[in-house]
Amino acid sequence: MKLRDRCNYCTYAVLRCNKLKDTGLFRKQDPYVIVEYNNCKFQTRTCTDGGTEPVFDEKFRIPLVAGILEMNIYVWNSNSVMHDTFIGSGRVLLNKVIAEGFDDSICGLKTNGSKHAGDVKMIMHFSGNPLVSLVHTLVL
Template sequence: MSISGIQGQLLEVTVVGCTKLKDTEWISRQDPYVCLEYGSAKFRTRTCTDGGKNPTFQEKFIFTLIEGLREINVHVWNSNTLTMDDLIGSGRIQLQRVLHEGYDDSSWPLQTKHGRHAGEVRLILHHPNLNKRPNNQAMSFPTYAPSAPPQHQSTYNVPYTQPPPTAYPPVACYPNQTPSAYPPLYPPPPVPMSSYPPAPYRPQPAVYPPPPYPPTTYPPATYPPAPYPGYPGTYPPY
């Protein structure tokens, strides 16, 4: 996000504490406090009595951002009762990161008025308006005309056209044959069948009783039969 257009927006600054401060006391422990300056706005933390070199504050202040002003001045003092307060160190807090990302938790170096290292101060910066756009900067999306649905050509609606005639002569029929009609008839004509059910079987009547075989005369001849010619004596023998 661009850091322009921040005029009038809010910035939350939390003073967490200080570490490794320069000690300005000879006998007792020093009592530090922190002052913040941004434009004409000035804030001061409470005094951390006997805080020494590592005081803790945990105090939050709210600044109104000013267009073009990208840093906060910080000063750490030692509170005295009988004499004037002593300056422990000062520094500058850069706001580029919190204006870009919306959050910054960092420790910033402090220097004495002679340019020597005087410890560090830890601040937590929060820009709650980072994700809020003014009404005149609302995001606009381009509008696109709806595309026409794709047209698919169906292969079933194409009119049928007969193929062009060929230049070859028609095929001659074989002798004693006549060309059949085309296309063939469907269904084919039924095949002639005999009547159903079939007529009952009537066998030829036989003559009864059957004639004798071989045919003989009846009644038979007298018994005993006549003797065989040429046989001597009488028959039967005795």
């Protein structure tokens, strides 16, 4: 059995964003989502002209690391002329998906000034041994 076959994994789908803060100056914004876990970043495609209600429907699979029980979510507006514009960020806790095997969650986003910047809708599935994950978490 290979080492990767013994790892615990979280498969998550970034479905859509709702009521994003509008940073588009002259046209609809082109948002994308970055999910960061254990210093690894996963990025959705840019939803061209997605505006404040973009749809992504993209799946990612990440190996879980004992003791790291949250993912950071960042939403940006892609700009072809200037630097990309930050829309908002949030955190997703993994406790529920590890314990129950499934989590259908909405991650609230905040701006740098702690104002509401919208939501990201995600679905997560856990594959592996939840007891091993929880024991490692309690030990650390």
